[in-house]
Amino acid sequence: MAMQxxxxxxxxxxxxxRPMSDINVTPLVDVMLVLLIVFxxxxxxxxxxVQVDLPKTQAAAIQGQDEPLSVTIDSKGVIYLQETVVxxxxxxxxxxxxxxxxxxxxxxxxGDQAINYGKVLEVMGLINAGGFTKVALVGNPPAAAAPRx
Numbered sequence: 001m002a003m004q005x006x007x008x009x010x011x012x013x014x015x016x017x018r019p020m021s022d023i024n025v026t027p028l029v030d031v032m033l034v035l036l037i038v039f040x041x042x043x044x045x046x047x048x049x050v051q052v053d054l055p056k057t058q059a060a061a062i063q064g065q066d067e068p069l070s071v072t073i074d075s076k077g078v079i080y081l082q083e084t085v086v087x088x089x090x091x092x093x094x095x096x097x098x099x100x101x102x103x104x105x106x107x108x109x110x111g112d113q114a115i116n117y118g119k120v121l122e123v124m125g126l127i128n129a130g131g132f133t134k135v136a137l138v139g140n141p142p143a144a145a146a147p148r149x
Contacts, residue, residue: 068106075112092130
C-alpha cells in the first residue's frame, strides 16, 4: 500500500506539481520604487512656471497660509496669470474668477528686471484698482555676501 504525500500526483514515478497561482509582486514593487524616485527628482523641476530674471532684494520673505496667485511679466512685456498668457484688459476679470471673489487673496507680481518699471506699476495698479488688497512684488534674495577682509 503506497501512500502519496503532497498535492501532486505520480505518473510513471515522477512527481507532478500544480501551477503556482500566486502573483509575483517583486517586479511590481521594483517598478514602483523606480517611478517614485523619478517623480521625486522631477517634481521640483515642474514648479518653475514662467522664466523671468528677478531683481535682487534685501526684503524678507512674506509668510502666509494660502497659496498665492502669481502674475508674471516677462522681458518682452507678456503678462501671465500663473502660467497662462493673458491680455492686460482681461487680467482683473480673470483674477476675480480665479480668486472666487475674495479680495484678500494674496497676489505676487513677478517682473523681469529688464522690463520697464512703469509696466510693473501699471499691472500692480490695475490689480489694486480691481479690489485686491494683498499685492506684493517678488524678487530674488542677494547671493551670500563675500566675507570682508
